[in-house]
Amino acid sequence: MSIQCPACESRQILTLNNGKKIGGTVGAVGGAASGAVGAMSGTTIGAELGGTVGLVAGPVGSVVGSLAGGILGALVGATTGGVTGAKLGEVIDQRVLDNYKCQDCGFTFSDSIHEH
Ligand SMILES: [Zn+2]
Numbered sequence: 001m002s003i004q005c006p007a008c009e010s011r012q013i014l015t016l017n018n019g020k021k022i023g024g025t026v027g028a029v030g031g032a033a034s035g036a037v038g039a040m041s042g043t044t045i046g047a048e049l050g051g052t053v054g055l056v057a058g059p060v061g062s063v064v065g066s067l068a069g070g071i072l073g074a075l076v077g078a079t080t081g082g083v084t085g086a087k088l089g090e091v092i093d094q095r096v097l098d099n100y101k102c103q104d105c106g107f108t109f110s111d112s113i114h115e116h
Helices: 018-040 045-057 059-095
Strands: 013-015 100-102
Touching: 018 059
Parallel strands: none
Antiparallel strands: 013 100
16 A cells, blocks of 8 residues: 555555544543443452452451452443543544644644545
């Protein structure tokens, strides 16, 4: 695949992937938040795991276990959310944004130009 600048026909083209970057960050933050909330309310694997391990260790361990579960839930949420967000951003890059920038003349353009 070779991308060519529609303005100056240069082949020195940069891929911006702004949507992918933003999507990944937003997805990770949102995923971490929902993961932590879910773990705290006991609806995720993290909370269950943490709670079970904690119960074995006693009442103090149970609290610590739930907290650990919350953190685990947040991590899992951040990972899945980040991946989902990045995928979504990738689609936005391809469909909506001008994802390519010409290094020679600075012209930005999207993939759709090449879909004749
Ligand atoms: Zn150009």
